[in-house]
Amino acid sequence: MMQFETIEKTAFDLEIQINVENASLEAKQLKQVLKTLNPQSKAYKKAQQLLESEQSKAWDALASEIDQELESTMTQADQKISDVKKRLARLNKVLRQQAEQVVERQAVRTSGPKRPS
Amino acid sequence: MKKELPLISTYSQIILGGWPAIFEIVKKYTKVRKHLIRSDLPFLSYEQLEEVFLDSQNHFILDSISVRAKALLDLIHVQVQLDALEEEKEEAMKVLEQIEGYARNSGEENLKISQAFEEARQCVKDIKEAQSMLEEKKKHLAALNEKMDKLLASQDKEWENFRQEWASQLIEGLESAGIRLTELEVNEIKRQKTLYELIERMKELNLSLPKDLPEGLR
Numbered sequence: 307m308m309q310f311e312t313i314e315k316t317a318f319d320l321e322i323q324i325n326v327e328n329a330s331l332e333a334k335q336l337k338q339v340l341k342t343l344n345p346q347s348k349a350y351k352k353a354q355q356l357l358e359s360e361q362s363k364a365w366d367a368l369a370s371e372i373d374q375e376l377e378s379t380m381t382q383a384d385q386k387i388s389d390v391k392k393r394l395a396r397l398n399k400v401l402r403q404q405a406e407q408v409v410e411r412q413a414v415r416t417s418g419p420k421r422p423s
Numbered sequence: 424m425k426k427e428l429p430l431i432s433t434y435s436q437i438i439l440g441g442w443p444a445i446f447e448i449v450k451k452y453t454k455v456r457k458h459l460i461r462s463d464l465p466f467l468s469y470e471q472l473e474e475v476f477l478d479s480q481n482h483f484i485l486d487s488i489s490v491r492a493k494a495l496l497d498l499i500h501v502q503v504q505l506d507a508l509e510e511e512k513e514e515a516m517k518v519l520e521q522i523e524g525y526a527r528n529s530g531e532e533n534l535k536i537s538q539a540f541e542e543a544r545q546c547v548k549d550i551k552e553a554q555s556m557l558e559e560k561k562k563h564l565a566a567l568n569e570k571m572d573k574l575l576a577s578q579d580k581e582w583e584n585f586r587q588e589w590a591s592q593l594i595e596g597l598e599s600a601g602i603r604l605t606e607l608e609v610n611e612i613k614r615q616k617t618l619y620e621l622i623e624r625m626k627e628l629n630l631s632l633p634k635d636l637p638e639g640l641r
Binding site for chain 2: 335338339341342343346350353354357358361362364365368369372375376379380382383384386387389390391393394396397398400401404405
């Protein structure tokens with residue numbers, strides 16, 4: 307008849323053996339998981355970069371659409387402002403000249419030869 | 424090299440918070456640090472922006488912000504030109520009135536004056552045309568915001584589909600490797616997680632954090 311200590315030891319050894327086997331099974335499983343997931347992880351990164359780049363392109367296109375649309379308008383508006391400024395300066399000059407002429411004519415009228423009394 | 428978010432001024436934070444689509448999407452991707460979110464204000468905190476900007480999956484939000492900022496600058500530029508044109512219009516109107524007054528008072532036929540009168544009228548007309556052209560552009564720029572909102576939403580959806588597809592592949596991969604997952608685990612893999620949430624989980628599990636993680640998220 308086995309002694310209690312012997313039984314206990316046998317049970318303990320068996321448990322260790324089972325644990326070791328389980329651990330080895332888990333390690334195998336883990337290796338299998340890593341083997342499966344590694345290429346997936348690489349493919350994921352690649353797909354992520356691709357999507358990111360595609361999305362960036364859409365924003366770039368929108369930005370250039372804004373650029374193109376606005377550039378011609380702004381150039382036209384800038385041109386109009388500078389053109390109008392020049393024309394207004396010229397008009398102001400004409401007005402000044404006309405006013406000077408009026409003043410001159412009035413001066414001539416008031417300081418002209420006096421009628422004989 | 425560690426990624427760091429440059430200082431974002433309060434003014435910029437208010438502008439960013441003022442774009443409803445951006446405000447909502449930033450809120451969506453800052454789930455964990457809710458205590459740092461001022462829900463009573465349309466204002467995005469530095470912590471929220473940091474969390475969103477430093478997560479590489481949110482690149483499309485950054486792109487959207489940069490294009491919006493560009494459109495806003497253009498809008499400001501258009502408004503500056505409109506203001507300049509308004510000043511010129513006032514000047515042209517003044518000149519026109521002066522010429523009209525002169526022609527009325529002098530009572531004489533003057534070729535120069537009638538030419539000047541026509542030119543002043545043309546100036547006012549040109550300015551009005553330029554103003555309406557710029558007003559059209561203003562409307563167009565405002566309409567572009569709608570286009571940007573739609574693009575942002577569609578790209579967010581694309582990421583959502585992307586995550587779901589890859590989560591399914593991951594689940595399949597785990598199952599084919601002999602790992603049986605519970606429904607709870609499957610749902611957890613499929614659930615969208617923010618960067619900060621993942622960091623918190625890594626800390627809980629005593630896993631070492633990625634080296635290039637910004638200080639603010641550590």
